[in-house]
Amino acid sequence: DPIESAKRNAAYRAVEDHFNSSMRFVGIGSGSSIVYGVEAIKAHLDKNPAPPNHMNWFVPTGWNSRKVIEKAGLIPIAFDSLPGDSMMEVCFDGADEVDEELNCIKGGGACLFQEKLVAARSKKFVCIADYRKNQKRLLTSWPSIPIEVAPIAHASVLKELAVIGSPDAKLREHSLEKTGPIQTDQSFYIIDAPFPKLLSAFDVKNGADGSGKDNQWDVTTLAERIKKINGVLEVGLFHG
Numbered sequence: 598d599p600i601e602s603a604k605r606n607a608a609y610r611a612v613e614d615h616f617n618s619s620m621r622f623v624g625i626g627s628g629s630s631i632v633y634g635v636e637a638i639k640a641h642l643d644k645n646p647a648p649p650n651h652m653n654w655f656v657p658t659g660w661n662s663r664k665v666i667e668k669a670g671l672i673p674i675a676f677d678s679l680p681g682d683s684m685m686e687v688c689f690d691g692a693d694e695v696d697e698e699l700n701c702i703k704g705g706g707a708c709l710f711q712e713k714l715v716a717a718r719s720k721k722f723v724c725i726a727d728y729r730k731n732q733k734r735l736l737t738s739w740p741s742i743p744i745e746v747a748p749i750a751h752a753s754v755l756k757e758l759a760v761i762g763s764p765d766a767k768l769r770e771h772s773l774e775k776t777g778p779i780q781t782d783q784s785f786y787i788i789d790a791p792f793p794k795l796l797s798a799f800d801v802k803n804g805a806d807g808s809g810k811d812n813q814w815d816v817t818t819l820a821e822r823i824k825k826i827n828g829v830l831e832v833g834l835f836h837g
């Protein structure tokens with residue numbers, strides 16, 4: 598399958614370039630591409646064992662991510678039990694879409710809050726994304742921005758999103774088996790908010806106006822605007 602091998606190649610390349618056995622804490626994202634990333638890390642450690650009595654700990658970004666770590670025979674450590682202010686040397690994660698500045702849309706897997714929490718505490722964020730994710734600008738092929746919201750505030754967040762330019766924003770529902778909105782590992786809801794294609798920092802540097810006039814937004818301005826809405830926990834826009 599050409600897509601699976603593209604994911605696998607991207608994952609093995611990312612691990613080859615950015616992982617080494619002496620790393621102590623490594624963040625592990627969510628989704629399907631990261632499964633190949635964890636596989637590549639395990640294979641690397643089997644070939645290049647960590648120095649004696651050195652531990653490699655892997656910080657998951659949700660229940661699914663923890664399961665992927667354990668299934669590969671690696672050792673998870675919960676984010677909230679990391680010692681003191683220790684940083685992760687690197688965090689590997691997937692994305693739903695990536696632009697030329699490596700800005701990402703994330704949240705297809707409804708894990709964006711923990712993914713951003715771990716990414717923010719990592720010295721380096723390595724995105725494992727096959728050719729399908731690669732676009733000039735965000736919201737070219739991925740249609741909407743995932744937003745994690747407190748259930749009690751979801752109606753008011755939807756109203757505010759309509760005001761700032763996303764009248765078709767909606768709660769992410771279960772697909773078939775179950776009715777009702779999906780809930781994240783934090784028991785929050787996900788809203789998917791469609792917007793027109795986003796401008797990049799490069800466009801803004803060259804005079805484009807991403808302030809939301811005529812619903813034209815740049816990645817940074819829109820991320821900040823959405824984050825400010827009462828009830829929003831996190832926005833699925835990551836900066837390159």
Ligand code: DER
Binds near residue numbers: 626690691707709
């Ligand atoms: O939810 C996310 O941001 C994930 O990283 C995810 O969307 C990537 O998924 P994939 O690797 O299965 O495409």
